[in-house]
Amino acid sequence: MPPGPQPSVAAAPPGGIADFDYSNFYYSSSDDIFAIFDPYNEWWYGHARNNGYYLYSQPMSTPPGPRIDLEEQMGHERLHLLNLASYNYLGLSYHPEVIDAAKQALDQYGLGAAGSPILSGTMEIHVQLEKAIAKFKQKDAAMVFPTGYSTNVGLISALMRPGDWVIMDQNVHASIVDGAILSKANVRFFRHNRPDDLEKKLSGTSGKRLVIVEGVYSMDGDEARLPEIVEVAKRHDARIMIDEAHSSFLYGKAGRGVAEKYGVEDDIDIHVGTFSKALGGMGGFVAGSQSLYNYLMGFARSRVFSCALAPAVSAGVLQALHIAEREPQLRETLWSNVAHMRGLLAEAGIDVGESTSQIIPIMIRNDRKIFGIARALQRAGLYLQPIIYPAVAKNRSRFRISISAVHTSQQLDEAATILSDVLQAEGMR
């Protein structure tokens, strides 16, 4: 028998099938792997999807700008909505210069790289992008990966071995957890943003230790308490890695991230970022020493055994980087938008948890009710995605607002009014 609960649709919880979530479908008592499909499909098609429990993967037919067109849940209708759900923090995904650069690369290189970066898949545009990122991050070298996810998985599993220790904040992204699991190192989590707990989790460990934090946490929008965390890790001679997926190109005077903001860049051994957020593209990077780069060339399996990032995407990302560097006013506009929205939400008495960044969670804390509220928001003209378990802990459900430099203050006013009215109508404020 596998560990854990053995639920089936027949053994529905007190609230009935509507109380199910993904945790009800991990196991089955049958020896046939495929036996796990039926209960899930029964729930998903027979209940969840048809009853609006599920509001994900609604296809969009426009760029992820402030206003979008997307299909209504059952695909019967096209909706025109105000969008506060995309990571496009600087609006660069559809910037004309970014599109031009990608088009030119498409003409020059064609669609795909047609090879792993260590074999035939490295093109000049990849080398230019890596050099530009290394220069921007003021590091010896930077390595580009096909996604942010594969960056963390490849990096951590390349460096850590059975018997080593990966000690990470409890709220780190799934890609960091998966990289640590793949490495087969010992894994410990310290309580979110608690240097005192990191201290406890480090004591009693010996040998190779890697402490991992994020710059800005993707679900709560709070910043790492970096100076204190760095102090504790260094006192224990542990190496430190930071994932700045949601803070790269945004935080710090030059946009290098939260580590720049707190003046601890040189104390951190490994810097990770993604191109899928502020730069509006896709891909991830590791920035650090040349010897780290050289080692990863051989041992980061998610890169070695995967096709290189598409050349057109690489060219678009490179141009987006140039724009982010050339136009610091984009960051200024973003931060003034964030302050504006934060003020509106505070005025309306809306619970935004611990957020201090452009990621603002609207805390609902009710895993069932959130889908009804999401539908009501869409009907009122606002696109926000419900975030529930397993992305966050059970009953820590929320909508996650992502503010962008391209939102106008009128659009933010409109969004805050819709939110406030819908939450009031649903008895949530």
Ligand SMILES: Cc1ncc(COP(=O)(O)O)c(C=O)c1O
């Ligand atoms: C902290 C963090 N790291 C990595 C990733 C994965 O990045 P990507 O979507 O570019 O694969 C994410 C995605 O949201 C993230 O929040």
